[in-house]
Amino acid sequence: MISGIAPACPKCGGVNRPGADVCYLCREPLMAHPGPATLPPSPPPGGNALVDGSPPPAEARPALRPIPMLLFTEAARHNVRMSALLFVLLFVVFFLLGTAIGGAYGDPGTGLGLSFVLYAILGATAYFSGSSIVLSIHGAREAGGEEHRQLRNVVEEMAIAAGVPPPKVYVIPTGGMNAFAAGRRPEEACVAVTTGLLDRLNREELQGVVAHELAHIKSRDTLYNVCAAVLVGAVALLSDMFLRGTLWGRRGRTAGERSGGGRGGNAAFFVLALLLAVLAPLAARILQMSISRQREYHADAAAAGFTRNPLGLASALAKITAGGARVPGENRGTQHLFIINPLRVFDADSSALMSTHPPTGERIQRLRAMGGVAAGD
């Protein structure tokens, strides 16, 4: 049922996933697939009902289907709930792993306690290292001069709309179009924008981008990101330590354990720990990425609430995708901070499980739905 070719939309030219029934950008029905909805090759990102795979064919579609008119407050609340749930899941994965590894060595409680200590140490380091590292990696400079007056004004405007103290404003001198926010609390946050973005966006679009970044700051996604990254790192570290321990140190330890007794109970734990040590890092990474995607949708919705103009951000996102979002110093460690992932500008594979951002076409379409533009217009 799934054909191998990626169909191009006859209306807007957007390249769709093989097997899609309607264009992901403008919801125009794609002629080549008259059958019932087929499963897309990659699972839907984030398990969100609104992004649920390819929509049913046009005639079977309920009135609300392509994307319902979104109220930004509702969208924001939904996304907050989703990411809270995912974050809890991430913690459960982490502590399960700790307990199982502890159990493999005879004491689940100690494993749990030690994994918590590990998380606290890693978290404290990341928390206090501050956002200055991120700024310097990407070569951001403080936006002081007369030429950045408009940017500073726009940031102040959006800070008033969001009800947060105005953050520090930085500029990254590069032709690529991108922006990010950092800082663990709204009081000490900062926003960085590339000069390429300043040159090519009009005031309304710039407002949308800045509002998106302030939404990240207001909902403390910047802190959230740090916590999630630390959790994922801790899971990887635990698994690594355990796997290396079993490979290199197994023989000596079994001799000691045998004299202590209780081998039988440990064997079950050992298998469980081995299984978890292999699977948990992968699962944790997938969870982290889906949290990140949820937060992007949330920030888009909140930005629409601040500017009361979702179409400004929608048009900015379209321009960024078309113009390129490369940034100096781009790397996997900071890719999730940006408004559009600088490493994955092209949309084709960005609905994959491991991507930090939702597909830009989907984001634009949701914003247009909030702005009262019916799908397909």
Next chain:
Amino acid sequence: MAYIPLVLLVAVIAWFVAAYNKLVRFRNQIRNAWHQIDVQLKRRYDLIPNLVEVVKDYMAYEQETLTKVIEARGAALSAKGPAAQAKAEGLLTETLKSLFAVVEKYPELKANQNVASLQEELTGTENKISFARQFYNDSVMTYNNAIQSIPTNSIASFFNFAQEAYFETEPESRSVPKASLR
């Protein structure tokens, strides 16, 4: 088992304190938002004389527009009461718009760096005024929602948390889109 009523009592008191503090926080946010509007209005009053000073040499034939702006500013400054002030502020916004429209007609004025930066500054301030009003209204909505919905409404009525009023634009500025909708 004897602890259960005690635990319940502590939980109820904790909820009570949290809910009361939430209402106080919302009410203070509204007051702060209101002052934020005043700050931006004051900034606009301060910017207008500078702009008039810079453009008046170029605009020998547009004295009427300039006097209108200055008069509107004076009227807004001396307006008494929220309703009169809202009306005067609206008028000032209108006259500034017509002034900017006139600036567009003078190429040498548009090229002037001072005028450009003053214009950006005034545009920014206009936006800040409207975003501050938006934030004020959003804060009022959150607060009014809280004091009207169960269960916080019991605390609100007991401690006399009164509903706050929204900032409303004058009816004339709303009539145009209404007319187009029949």
